[in-house]
Amino acid sequence: MKKDTSTEAKIKEAAKTVFLAKGFEGCTSREIANAAGMNVALVNYYFRSKSQLFKLVFQSAVEDIVLSTVHIFKTEQTLIEKMRYFIEKEYEFLAKHPEIPNFIINEMNREDGCFIEYNHLFQQVAETGIFNECMTEQAAGRMREISLVSMILLIMSNCQYPTISKKLMQSIHQISEDEYAGQLISHRSHVTEMIIAYLFPKNLSNT
Amino acid sequence: MKKDTSTEAKIKEAAKTVFLAKGFEGCTSREIANAAGMNVALVNYYFRSKSQLFKLVFQSAVEDIVLSTVHIFKTEQTLIEKMRYFIEKEYEFLAKHPEIPNFIINEMNREDGCFIEYNHLFQQVAETGIFNECMTEQAAGRMREISLVSMILLIMSNCQYPTISKKLMQSIHQISEDEYAGQLISHRSHVTEMIIAYLFPKNLSNT
Protein backbone atom coordinates (compact mmCIF):
# COMPACT_ATOMS: atom_id res chain seq x y z
CA MET A 1 0.00 0.00 0.00
CA LYS A 2 1.99 2.94 -1.31
CA LYS A 3 0.87 6.42 -0.41
CA ASP A 4 -0.24 8.38 -3.43
CA THR A 5 1.76 11.58 -3.54
CA SER A 6 0.51 12.72 -6.92
CA THR A 7 -0.84 16.21 -7.35
CA GLU A 8 -4.33 14.87 -7.87
CA ALA A 9 -4.24 12.90 -4.62
CA LYS A 10 -2.78 15.81 -2.68
CA ILE A 11 -5.54 18.11 -3.83
CA LYS A 12 -8.24 15.59 -3.00
CA GLU A 13 -6.78 15.05 0.45
CA ALA A 14 -6.54 18.77 1.12
CA ALA A 15 -10.08 19.21 -0.17
CA LYS A 16 -11.34 16.59 2.25
CA THR A 17 -9.72 18.36 5.17
CA VAL A 18 -10.96 21.80 4.19
CA PHE A 19 -14.47 20.76 3.12
CA LEU A 20 -14.99 18.74 6.31
CA ALA A 21 -13.88 21.64 8.43
CA LYS A 22 -15.73 24.45 6.69
CA GLY A 23 -18.31 22.98 4.36
CA PHE A 24 -18.81 23.67 0.68
CA GLU A 25 -19.86 27.28 1.05
CA GLY A 26 -17.42 28.00 3.85
CA CYS A 27 -14.26 27.67 1.80
CA THR A 28 -12.80 28.71 -1.55
CA SER A 29 -11.00 26.92 -4.35
CA ARG A 30 -7.89 28.93 -3.57
CA GLU A 31 -8.04 27.80 0.05
CA ILE A 32 -8.04 24.17 -1.03
CA ALA A 33 -5.22 24.76 -3.50
CA ASN A 34 -3.14 26.46 -0.83
CA ALA A 35 -3.76 23.66 1.63
CA ALA A 36 -2.45 21.27 -1.00
CA GLY A 37 0.45 23.57 -1.84
CA MET A 38 -0.76 23.85 -5.39
CA ASN A 39 -1.92 26.42 -7.91
CA VAL A 40 -5.63 27.25 -8.06
CA ALA A 41 -5.97 26.24 -11.65
CA LEU A 42 -4.91 22.70 -10.84
CA VAL A 43 -8.09 22.13 -8.87
CA ASN A 44 -10.13 22.55 -12.01
CA TYR A 45 -7.51 20.90 -14.18
CA TYR A 46 -7.92 17.64 -12.26
CA PHE A 47 -11.50 17.89 -11.01
CA ARG A 48 -13.29 20.15 -13.51
CA SER A 49 -14.96 22.25 -10.82
CA LYS A 50 -15.26 22.90 -7.11
CA SER A 51 -18.65 21.13 -7.04
CA GLN A 52 -17.26 18.08 -8.78
CA LEU A 53 -14.45 17.80 -6.26
CA PHE A 54 -16.91 18.30 -3.44
CA LYS A 55 -19.08 15.45 -4.60
CA LEU A 56 -16.14 13.08 -4.47
CA VAL A 57 -15.27 14.22 -0.95
CA PHE A 58 -18.85 14.02 0.23
CA GLN A 59 -19.33 10.55 -1.17
CA SER A 60 -16.18 9.27 0.47
CA ALA A 61 -17.15 10.82 3.81
CA VAL A 62 -20.49 9.03 3.72
CA GLU A 63 -18.80 5.79 2.77
CA ASP A 64 -16.27 6.20 5.57
CA ILE A 65 -18.90 6.35 8.26
CA VAL A 66 -21.24 3.76 6.79
CA LEU A 67 -18.67 1.15 5.91
CA SER A 68 -16.99 1.51 9.30
CA THR A 69 -20.13 -0.09 10.72
CA VAL A 70 -20.55 -2.94 8.28
CA HIS A 71 -17.80 -5.20 9.53
CA ILE A 72 -18.97 -4.74 13.11
CA PHE A 73 -22.29 -6.40 12.38
CA LYS A 74 -20.60 -9.25 10.61
CA THR A 75 -19.00 -10.53 13.81
CA GLU A 76 -20.24 -13.69 15.50
CA GLN A 77 -21.87 -12.27 18.58
CA THR A 78 -25.26 -12.08 20.20
CA LEU A 79 -27.41 -9.14 19.15
CA ILE A 80 -26.86 -7.38 22.43
CA GLU A 81 -23.12 -7.83 22.18
CA LYS A 82 -23.20 -6.45 18.65
CA MET A 83 -25.09 -3.39 19.81
CA ARG A 84 -22.69 -2.72 22.64
CA TYR A 85 -19.76 -3.21 20.33
CA PHE A 86 -21.29 -0.98 17.69
CA ILE A 87 -21.80 1.92 20.08
CA GLU A 88 -18.27 1.52 21.36
CA LYS A 89 -16.82 1.55 17.86
CA GLU A 90 -19.03 4.44 16.80
CA TYR A 91 -17.71 6.55 19.66
CA GLU A 92 -14.17 5.60 18.69
CA PHE A 93 -14.80 6.49 15.07
CA LEU A 94 -16.33 9.83 15.99
CA ALA A 95 -13.39 10.63 18.26
CA LYS A 96 -11.16 10.28 15.21
CA HIS A 97 -13.50 11.93 12.70
CA PRO A 98 -15.69 14.30 14.69
CA GLU A 99 -16.54 16.54 11.75
CA ILE A 100 -18.15 13.90 9.56
CA PRO A 101 -21.70 13.71 10.98
CA ASN A 102 -22.17 17.46 11.11
CA PHE A 103 -20.67 17.76 7.65
CA ILE A 104 -23.04 15.22 6.13
CA ILE A 105 -26.14 16.57 7.85
CA ASN A 106 -25.28 20.12 6.89
CA GLU A 107 -24.61 19.52 3.27
CA MET A 108 -27.78 17.46 2.97
CA ASN A 109 -29.83 20.31 4.35
CA ARG A 110 -28.30 22.77 1.91
CA GLU A 111 -30.28 24.00 -1.02
CA ASP A 112 -28.92 22.26 -4.11
CA GLY A 113 -27.29 20.09 -1.48
CA CYS A 114 -25.61 16.79 -2.03
CA PHE A 115 -28.02 14.05 -2.89
CA ILE A 116 -26.08 10.91 -3.49
CA GLU A 117 -27.08 7.33 -3.86
CA TYR A 118 -27.52 5.76 -0.43
CA ASN A 119 -29.28 2.62 -1.50
CA HIS A 120 -26.25 0.47 -2.05
CA LEU A 121 -24.64 1.68 1.17
CA PHE A 122 -27.71 1.06 3.29
CA GLN A 123 -28.01 -2.22 1.46
CA GLN A 124 -24.55 -3.25 2.60
CA VAL A 125 -25.57 -2.69 6.21
CA ALA A 126 -28.79 -4.58 5.65
CA GLU A 127 -26.86 -7.46 4.11
CA THR A 128 -25.07 -8.07 7.38
CA GLY A 129 -28.44 -9.40 8.50
CA ILE A 130 -28.56 -7.07 11.50
CA PHE A 131 -32.03 -5.80 10.71
CA ASN A 132 -33.43 -9.29 10.12
CA GLU A 133 -31.90 -10.36 13.39
CA CYS A 134 -33.78 -7.57 15.13
CA MET A 135 -37.04 -8.62 13.48
CA THR A 136 -36.51 -12.17 14.64
CA GLU A 137 -35.76 -11.15 18.20
CA GLN A 138 -38.76 -8.84 18.24
CA ALA A 139 -41.04 -11.58 16.93
CA ALA A 140 -39.71 -13.91 19.61
CA GLY A 141 -40.49 -11.37 22.29
CA ARG A 142 -36.86 -11.02 23.29
CA MET A 143 -36.57 -7.49 21.97
CA ARG A 144 -38.90 -4.52 22.32
CA GLU A 145 -41.25 -3.80 19.42
CA ILE A 146 -39.80 -0.78 17.69
CA SER A 147 -39.62 0.46 14.11
CA LEU A 148 -36.38 0.32 12.20
CA VAL A 149 -36.43 4.09 11.89
CA SER A 150 -36.76 4.55 15.64
CA MET A 151 -34.10 2.01 16.45
CA ILE A 152 -31.59 3.65 14.15
CA LEU A 153 -32.57 7.07 15.45
CA LEU A 154 -32.05 6.00 19.07
CA ILE A 155 -28.57 4.77 18.39
CA MET A 156 -27.45 7.55 16.06
CA SER A 157 -28.90 10.30 18.25
CA ASN A 158 -26.99 9.16 21.29
CA CYS A 159 -23.77 8.51 19.42
CA GLN A 160 -23.60 11.45 17.05
CA TYR A 161 -25.27 14.32 18.87
CA PRO A 162 -22.69 14.53 21.65
CA THR A 163 -19.99 14.97 19.02
CA ILE A 164 -22.00 17.33 16.84
CA SER A 165 -22.84 19.61 19.74
CA LYS A 166 -19.36 19.72 21.23
CA LYS A 167 -18.82 23.45 20.80
CA LEU A 168 -22.29 24.23 22.09
CA MET A 169 -21.86 22.01 25.14
CA GLN A 170 -18.45 23.45 25.92
CA SER A 171 -19.95 26.89 25.78
CA ILE A 172 -22.94 26.01 27.94
CA HIS A 173 -20.97 24.22 30.61
CA GLN A 174 -17.85 26.35 30.31
CA ILE A 175 -15.52 23.41 29.96
CA SER A 176 -12.42 22.74 27.90
CA GLU A 177 -12.04 20.37 25.01
CA ASP A 178 -10.29 17.83 27.22
CA GLU A 179 -12.92 18.05 29.93
CA TYR A 180 -15.62 17.42 27.38
CA ALA A 181 -13.72 14.46 25.95
CA GLY A 182 -13.64 13.07 29.48
CA GLN A 183 -17.37 13.56 29.84
CA LEU A 184 -17.92 11.67 26.61
CA ILE A 185 -16.21 8.59 28.01
CA SER A 186 -18.65 8.23 30.87
CA HIS A 187 -21.51 9.34 28.68
CA ARG A 188 -20.84 6.42 26.36
CA SER A 189 -21.50 3.98 29.19
CA HIS A 190 -24.76 5.69 30.06
CA VAL A 191 -25.84 5.58 26.44
CA THR A 192 -24.95 1.93 26.04
CA GLU A 193 -26.72 0.79 29.20
CA MET A 194 -29.75 2.96 28.55
CA ILE A 195 -30.28 1.73 25.02
CA ILE A 196 -29.64 -1.93 25.78
CA ALA A 197 -31.94 -1.80 28.79
CA TYR A 198 -34.65 -0.21 26.71
CA LEU A 199 -34.39 -2.42 23.66
CA PHE A 200 -34.05 -5.64 25.68
CA PRO A 201 -36.20 -5.02 28.76
CA LYS A 202 -36.30 -8.61 30.04
CA ASN A 203 -32.65 -9.28 29.64
CA LEU A 204 -30.97 -9.60 33.02
CA SER A 205 -27.35 -9.67 31.99
CA ASN A 206 -27.03 -5.88 31.75
CA THR A 207 -24.09 -4.72 33.78
CA MET B 1 -49.59 43.67 20.79
CA LYS B 2 -49.34 45.46 17.46
CA LYS B 3 -47.28 43.91 14.72
CA ASP B 4 -44.29 46.01 13.79
CA THR B 5 -44.47 46.68 10.05
CA SER B 6 -41.58 49.10 9.93
CA THR B 7 -38.81 48.60 7.43
CA GLU B 8 -36.38 47.71 10.18
CA ALA B 9 -38.67 45.01 11.54
CA LYS B 10 -39.40 43.61 8.11
CA ILE B 11 -35.72 43.27 7.32
CA LYS B 12 -34.99 41.62 10.64
CA GLU B 13 -37.82 39.17 10.15
CA ALA B 14 -36.72 38.33 6.62
CA ALA B 15 -33.16 37.96 7.85
CA LYS B 16 -34.27 35.48 10.49
CA THR B 17 -36.04 33.37 7.90
CA VAL B 18 -33.17 33.43 5.43
CA PHE B 19 -30.37 32.99 7.97
CA LEU B 20 -32.14 30.08 9.66
CA ALA B 21 -32.69 28.36 6.34
CA LYS B 22 -29.27 28.90 4.79
CA GLY B 23 -26.85 30.04 7.44
CA PHE B 24 -24.61 33.09 7.43
CA GLU B 25 -22.38 31.98 4.59
CA GLY B 26 -25.21 30.42 2.62
CA CYS B 27 -27.01 33.65 1.81
CA THR B 28 -26.33 37.18 0.61
CA SER B 29 -27.34 40.63 1.75
CA ARG B 30 -29.31 41.07 -1.45
CA GLU B 31 -31.20 37.86 -0.77
CA ILE B 32 -32.29 39.16 2.62
CA ALA B 33 -33.26 42.52 1.16
CA ASN B 34 -35.33 40.86 -1.56
CA ALA B 35 -37.06 38.61 0.98
CA ALA B 36 -38.02 41.76 2.85
CA GLY B 37 -38.99 43.55 -0.36
CA MET B 38 -36.41 46.21 0.32
CA ASN B 39 -33.34 47.73 -1.24
CA VAL B 40 -29.95 46.23 -0.39
CA ALA B 41 -28.60 49.41 1.05
CA LEU B 42 -31.31 49.44 3.70
CA VAL B 43 -29.85 46.37 5.33
CA ASN B 44 -26.71 48.29 6.16
CA TYR B 45 -28.60 51.50 6.79
CA TYR B 46 -30.48 49.88 9.68
CA PHE B 47 -28.02 47.23 10.84
CA ARG B 48 -24.58 48.54 9.82
CA SER B 49 -23.49 45.21 8.33
CA LYS B 50 -24.52 41.69 7.46
CA SER B 51 -22.58 40.35 10.49
CA GLN B 52 -24.27 42.77 12.85
CA LEU B 53 -27.69 41.73 11.63
CA PHE B 54 -26.70 38.10 11.91
CA LYS B 55 -25.67 38.47 15.52
CA LEU B 56 -29.11 39.81 16.40
CA VAL B 57 -30.79 36.91 14.63
CA PHE B 58 -28.50 34.35 16.20
CA GLN B 59 -29.00 35.72 19.68
CA SER B 60 -32.77 35.69 19.33
CA ALA B 61 -32.72 32.13 17.97
CA VAL B 62 -30.78 30.96 21.01
CA GLU B 63 -33.11 32.81 23.32
CA ASP B 64 -36.13 31.32 21.57
CA ILE B 65 -35.09 27.78 22.26
CA VAL B 66 -33.70 28.33 25.75
CA LEU B 67 -36.50 30.46 27.10
CA SER B 68 -39.11 28.08 25.73
CA THR B 69 -37.87 25.61 28.33
CA VAL B 70 -37.70 27.89 31.34
CA HIS B 71 -41.39 28.12 32.09
CA ILE B 72 -41.76 24.36 31.78
CA PHE B 73 -39.49 23.75 34.74
CA LYS B 74 -41.31 26.32 36.82
CA THR B 75 -44.47 24.22 36.95
CA GLU B 76 -45.51 22.47 40.14
CA GLN B 77 -44.90 18.88 39.23
CA THR B 78 -42.78 15.97 40.30
CA LEU B 79 -39.38 15.74 38.68
CA ILE B 80 -40.45 12.84 36.49
CA GLU B 81 -43.53 14.69 35.34
CA LYS B 82 -41.40 17.71 34.52
CA MET B 83 -39.08 15.59 32.42
CA ARG B 84 -41.92 13.99 30.51
CA TYR B 85 -43.51 17.37 29.99
CA PHE B 86 -40.23 18.90 28.88
CA ILE B 87 -39.58 16.27 26.23
CA GLU B 88 -43.12 16.66 24.97
CA LYS B 89 -42.82 20.42 24.70
CA GLU B 90 -39.38 20.18 23.13
CA TYR B 91 -40.75 17.98 20.37
CA GLU B 92 -43.57 20.44 19.86
CA PHE B 93 -41.17 23.35 19.70
CA LEU B 94 -38.93 21.57 17.22
CA ALA B 95 -41.89 20.71 15.03
CA LYS B 96 -42.54 24.44 14.74
CA HIS B 97 -38.92 25.55 14.49
CA PRO B 98 -37.00 22.62 13.05
CA GLU B 99 -34.12 24.72 11.71
CA ILE B 100 -33.03 26.24 15.00
CA PRO B 101 -30.86 23.48 16.51
CA ASN B 102 -28.96 22.82 13.32
CA PHE B 103 -28.56 26.54 12.80
CA ILE B 104 -27.10 27.13 16.24
CA ILE B 105 -24.77 24.15 16.14
CA ASN B 106 -23.56 25.07 12.70
CA GLU B 107 -22.82 28.67 13.35
CA MET B 108 -21.04 27.77 16.56
CA ASN B 109 -18.76 25.41 14.69
CA ARG B 110 -17.93 28.04 12.11
CA GLU B 111 -14.57 29.73 12.15
CA ASP B 112 -15.11 33.23 13.48
CA GLY B 113 -18.45 31.77 14.47
CA CYS B 114 -20.97 33.28 16.79
CA PHE B 115 -19.84 33.21 20.37
CA ILE B 116 -22.47 34.90 22.45
CA GLU B 117 -23.01 35.11 26.15
CA TYR B 118 -24.78 31.99 27.36
CA ASN B 119 -24.24 32.49 31.06
CA HIS B 120 -27.37 34.48 31.77
CA LEU B 121 -29.49 32.14 29.66
CA PHE B 122 -28.16 28.99 31.28
CA GLN B 123 -28.55 30.82 34.56
CA GLN B 124 -32.24 31.33 33.90
CA VAL B 125 -32.68 27.61 33.45
CA ALA B 126 -30.67 26.92 36.57
CA GLU B 127 -32.79 29.36 38.52
CA THR B 128 -35.86 27.24 37.96
CA GLY B 129 -34.21 24.90 40.46
CA ILE B 130 -34.37 21.94 38.09
CA PHE B 131 -30.71 21.08 38.50
CA ASN B 132 -30.82 21.33 42.28
CA GLU B 133 -33.87 19.13 42.25
CA CYS B 134 -31.91 16.51 40.32
CA MET B 135 -29.04 16.71 42.82
CA THR B 136 -31.44 16.21 45.67
CA GLU B 137 -33.13 13.23 44.06
CA GLN B 138 -29.76 11.72 43.23
CA ALA B 139 -28.53 12.18 46.79
CA ALA B 140 -31.70 10.55 48.05
CA GLY B 141 -31.13 7.56 45.78
CA ARG B 142 -34.33 8.18 43.85
CA MET B 143 -32.50 9.13 40.70
CA ARG B 144 -29.52 7.60 38.96
CA GLU B 145 -26.13 9.14 39.61
CA ILE B 146 -25.27 11.05 36.46
CA SER B 147 -23.39 14.22 35.65
CA LEU B 148 -25.26 17.34 34.61
CA VAL B 149 -23.50 17.26 31.28
CA SER B 150 -24.59 13.70 30.60
CA MET B 151 -28.15 14.32 31.68
CA ILE B 152 -28.51 17.31 29.39
CA LEU B 153 -26.83 15.41 26.59
CA LEU B 154 -29.22 12.48 26.94
CA ILE B 155 -32.24 14.68 26.66
CA MET B 156 -30.99 17.00 23.94
CA SER B 157 -29.58 14.16 21.84
CA ASN B 158 -32.88 12.34 21.74
CA CYS B 159 -34.94 15.45 21.18
CA GLN B 160 -32.84 17.39 18.70
CA TYR B 161 -31.05 14.79 16.61
CA PRO B 162 -34.20 13.36 15.04
CA THR B 163 -35.07 16.83 13.80
CA ILE B 164 -31.56 17.73 12.75
CA SER B 165 -31.12 14.56 10.73
CA LYS B 166 -34.50 14.68 9.02
CA LYS B 167 -33.17 14.97 5.48
CA LEU B 168 -30.60 12.27 6.09
CA MET B 169 -33.16 9.90 7.58
CA GLN B 170 -35.63 10.51 4.78
CA SER B 171 -32.89 9.70 2.31
CA ILE B 172 -31.77 6.56 4.12
CA HIS B 173 -35.25 5.15 4.64
CA GLN B 174 -36.71 6.54 1.43
CA ILE B 175 -39.68 8.11 3.15
CA SER B 176 -41.58 11.34 2.66
CA GLU B 177 -41.68 14.32 4.95
CA ASP B 178 -45.08 13.30 6.27
CA GLU B 179 -44.03 9.74 6.88
CA TYR B 180 -41.05 10.93 8.86
CA ALA B 181 -43.22 13.29 10.88
CA GLY B 182 -45.36 10.28 11.74
CA GLN B 183 -42.32 8.32 12.81
CA LEU B 184 -41.31 11.17 15.10
CA ILE B 185 -44.58 10.90 17.02
CA SER B 186 -43.98 7.33 18.05
CA HIS B 187 -40.29 7.99 18.49
CA ARG B 188 -41.08 10.62 21.08
CA SER B 189 -42.78 8.00 23.26
CA HIS B 190 -39.81 5.69 22.98
CA VAL B 191 -37.47 8.50 23.93
CA THR B 192 -39.56 9.56 26.89
CA GLU B 193 -39.95 6.07 28.31
CA MET B 194 -36.34 5.18 27.71
CA ILE B 195 -34.94 8.25 29.41
CA ILE B 196 -37.33 8.17 32.38
CA ALA B 197 -36.70 4.48 32.88
CA TYR B 198 -32.98 5.05 32.81
CA LEU B 199 -32.84 8.10 35.02
CA PHE B 200 -35.31 6.71 37.60
CA PRO B 201 -34.60 2.98 37.60
CA LYS B 202 -36.54 2.10 40.76
CA ASN B 203 -39.62 4.06 39.88
CA LEU B 204 -42.51 1.74 39.14
CA SER B 205 -45.02 4.20 37.74
CA ASN B 206 -43.56 4.14 34.25
CA THR B 207 -46.26 3.48 31.75
Add this chain to the structure above:
DNA sequence: TATTGTTTTAAACGCTTGTTTAAAATTGTT
Protein backbone atom coordinates in the same frame (compact mmCIF):
# COMPACT_ATOMS: atom_id res chain seq x y z
C1' DT C 1 -44.91 76.93 1.23
C1' DA C 2 -40.19 76.64 2.50
C1' DT C 3 -36.98 74.16 5.20
C1' DT C 4 -35.77 70.92 7.86
C1' DG C 5 -34.38 65.83 8.90
C1' DT C 6 -35.28 61.14 7.69
C1' DT C 7 -35.87 57.28 4.61
C1' DT C 8 -35.20 55.09 0.19
C1' DT C 9 -33.04 54.53 -4.17
C1' DA C 10 -29.83 53.41 -8.09
C1' DA C 11 -25.34 53.20 -8.94
C1' DA C 12 -20.86 52.49 -7.99
C1' DC C 13 -16.89 50.98 -5.02
C1' DG C 14 -13.03 47.64 -4.31
C1' DC C 15 -12.56 42.93 -3.56
C1' DT C 16 -13.14 37.97 -3.94
C1' DT C 17 -15.24 34.24 -6.15
C1' DG C 18 -15.04 30.09 -9.59
C1' DT C 19 -13.24 29.36 -13.84
C1' DT C 20 -10.49 29.91 -18.18
C1' DT C 21 -6.54 30.99 -20.93
C1' DA C 22 -2.27 30.80 -23.02
C1' DA C 23 2.32 30.50 -22.16
C1' DA C 24 5.99 28.20 -19.53
C1' DA C 25 8.03 24.22 -17.40
C1' DT C 26 8.45 19.46 -17.12
C1' DT C 27 8.32 14.82 -18.60
C1' DG C 28 8.37 11.01 -21.87
C1' DT C 29 9.70 9.09 -26.36
C1' DT C 30 12.36 8.38 -30.36
Add this chain to the structure above:
DNA sequence: AACAATTTTAAACAAGCGTTTAAAACAATA
Protein backbone atom coordinates in the same frame (compact mmCIF):
# COMPACT_ATOMS: atom_id res chain seq x y z
C1' DA D 1 19.13 16.06 -28.90
C1' DA D 2 14.60 16.99 -30.77
C1' DC D 3 10.03 16.64 -30.67
C1' DA D 4 5.44 15.73 -28.52
C1' DA D 5 2.48 15.33 -24.63
C1' DT D 6 1.62 16.39 -20.14
C1' DT D 7 1.70 19.26 -16.12
C1' DT D 8 2.12 23.70 -13.87
C1' DT D 9 2.05 28.55 -13.81
C1' DA D 10 0.68 33.54 -13.65
C1' DA D 11 -2.65 36.27 -15.32
C1' DA D 12 -6.98 37.44 -16.64
C1' DC D 13 -12.12 36.79 -17.01
C1' DA D 14 -16.94 37.94 -15.83
C1' DA D 15 -19.95 37.63 -12.03
C1' DG D 16 -21.17 38.28 -7.47
C1' DC D 17 -20.01 39.80 -2.89
C1' DG D 18 -20.54 43.36 1.21
C1' DT D 19 -20.52 47.99 1.57
C1' DT D 20 -20.64 53.06 0.46
C1' DT D 21 -22.18 57.08 -1.84
C1' DA D 22 -24.75 60.85 -3.29
C1' DA D 23 -28.87 62.08 -4.97
C1' DA D 24 -33.88 61.50 -4.84
C1' DA D 25 -38.24 60.85 -2.37
C1' DC D 26 -40.66 61.45 1.63
C1' DA D 27 -42.22 63.28 6.11
C1' DA D 28 -42.41 66.72 9.64
C1' DT D 29 -42.25 71.28 11.31
C1' DA D 30 -42.63 76.25 11.13
